[in-house]
Amino acid sequence: MLHFGDLLTEKIEKMNNPTVVGLDPRLAQIPVFIKNKAIKKYGESFEAAAEAIIEFNKGIIDAVADIVPATKPQIAFYECFGHAGIRAYEETITYAQKKEMLVIGDAKRNDIGSTAAAYAEAHLGMTDLFGKPTPVFNADAVTVTPYLGTDGIVPFTKVCGEQHKGIFILVRTSNPSSDEIQGQPVGDQLMDEYIATLVEGWGRDLIGKSGFSSVGAVVGATYPEEAKLLRNLMPNQIFLVPGFGAQGGTAEDVKPCFHKNGSGSIVNSSRGIIFAYQKAGKPEEAYAEAAREAAMKMKEELGKMFK
């Protein structure tokens, strides 16, 4: 098994595409023909919602797996259908990995000690099931919130080291109010810069042959000036970059997230790709094809950055 930072870097290079497709399957936007099929089988139930999500996601994954290295399911859009939704989350991860995509679970989990360990085991590692270590969600990486400090991170880095998995720690989020806490001055730095120094430390023992750590950072596309500073503070971190497209970030905005040689970041687009059929005014049946076209276009846009 390969080191997560190496594996992700290798896949990005091989596909020449630093893109991750966000699988945020908002039920209201899933094509009606998919939902009707699920409702016919299960009625208007959570099971039908889960079934529709799984079919929709499989269509997207099939359409992009050969051109996009990774996918990022946002667990909130699965959790909102209860345990049936979580089953859809599990099946989505399994299917994406079968199609050789890396899976970054966007869960923003956080807690301390043995509770954080339970999350790390659930999302990345093995749960103790009556004495037998057993994988649960088994994503390749997961996003984590740093508010509780080292106690909340070490249980995740431990699993990363043992199971060759990765985490992306929230440093600077892409939303307008991220400044309220992340932009507070702490000494002569901002809070996000201070946290960047912590992240750099947390990831130091997990640096692979590529020079990148399995401990990455979430850095929003919407704060390019800040991204430049953060890039310097975290040279060995792969940045997971949200906020491109629907949230207003452009290729020019995400450029400071990359090293000068074009490595070190993976840019997320969710709605802009998976629901591209709506924006393009295409028939629902062409949703997967439209997603592939949008993914190709994003690849081209990002590719221009370093030409």
Place this chain on the structure above:
Amino acid sequence: MLHFGDLLTEKIEKMNNPTVVGLDPRLAQIPVFIKNKAIKKYGESFEAAAEAIIEFNKGIIDAVADIVPATKPQIAFYECFGHAGIRAYEETITYAQKKEMLVIGDAKRNDIGSTAAAYAEAHLGMTDLFGKPTPVFNADAVTVTPYLGTDGIVPFTKVCGEQHKGIFILVRTSNPSSDEIQGQPVGDQLMDEYIATLVEGWGRDLIGKSGFSSVGAVVGATYPEEAKLLRNLMPNQIFLVPGFGAQGGTAEDVKPCFHKNGSGSIVNSSRGIIFAYQKAGKPEEAYAEAAREAAMKMKEELGKMFK
């Protein structure tokens, strides 16, 4: 339906007990007779783990529901058994509410915009299920992490207002490394004090007749000096206080979390109550009885504070 802050305050006063029992059903510590019954039915599977958790929790709830106002299931210990574990989480909430306990889901969820809304709907409100608003976990309150600022909180407070639910926002956690971020100086305050002022603002429109807001705060028992300051900064917040017992916090330590009249906090104990049978050296079959005894003892200890 009553306002959450009022309802919790009323229940605490009625039972004269500011205690919440944490339902952290670590499988390894659940009595063997319960696990064997579940394994006999489902084999050594996630379903068996879920079944064992449900039976264990029901025993605890039955034993304490008439003396303890609320319970706090820690979702990490359910999530680690995948969708089967989440089903156990759902059934635990439903059962506790049937027994008239308030349920605080300890999920520490956090995200922005429509993603935070999906979490708020999943945990507290109604999910749009094919156009029909449908409750999912339907807890009475949930814990939330503030790192993303207002954008990450408003979707929760919106649901609190509409559905008479509550949130507890992490301000000062009980773990040793909470100082790393929460204890950083921001201007002439520490970060947790600054966040306390945000929390006070976020909860201002949701203050009930009791004087308490449905937006509460998590304030660990292990920082009593800090708790004193936080109590002044957040007069209208109910504090959810972890760290009592197993983590070293005493009745004396939690006292600054309360107002002088003894209102305004609810103190959590998890392992110290639900696995009391182990510490007391009692037979497994007496686990529920031992939990009741430990809960009674905690009630007495806390009761002495204001005598």
